[in-house]
Amino acid sequence: DGGITQSPKYLFRKEGQNVTLSCEQNLNHDAMYWYRQDPGQGLRLIYYSQIVNDFQKGDIAEGYSVSREKKESFPLTVTSAQKNPTAFYLCASEGLSNTGELFFGEGSRLTVL
């Protein structure tokens, strides 16, 4: 069953802790993205990667880090430097040949206690 999988679905973190959100896809897509969504708001781009071992900052990269060691995987680390990390995080991959259509995971909801 092809798709994009995010885990965990819910995550609680104490202030000062780093957490890593997992994103895996078996669609053979080259491009992958991380978005942040705050309640009642739109999608803001954190990081994106168009090819293995390469990634670029999006609009709100401060306090976040990523890696792209495998085509299938694009984990996001929310570091302690991110001052307001409570949000809904969405991972997406882009259709073959970068056609534009994004396929989203189900999201990870991070709450800082």
Add this chain to the structure above:
Amino acid sequence: GENVEQHPSTLSVQEGDSAVIKCTYSDSASNYFPWYKQELGKRPQLIIDIRSNVGEKKDQRIAVTLNKTAKHFSLHITETQPEDSAVYFCAAKKGRNYQLIWGAGTKLIIKP
């Protein structure tokens, strides 16, 4: 850079009536315009998209129109149903190596 504006931010329509959401974009080089639907707490899902070489595309009760001269595109939903209640996002993309630029979203409320 590209900027996408979406209106209205909230739209309330009677069940069975039509709904129209409009987006304007700034970069005339944009050539791909998708619409995503996001139900509460769920992931966004593509419902329809259009490329700059066509002016209109329909899929059952949903249609998208594109006016390249005016740089705007619109989502039309006819015969609205309760399950159409969601947030709708428009976006624009210039080409292969560019990112999607998103509108702020429209919350569509279908009144029974």
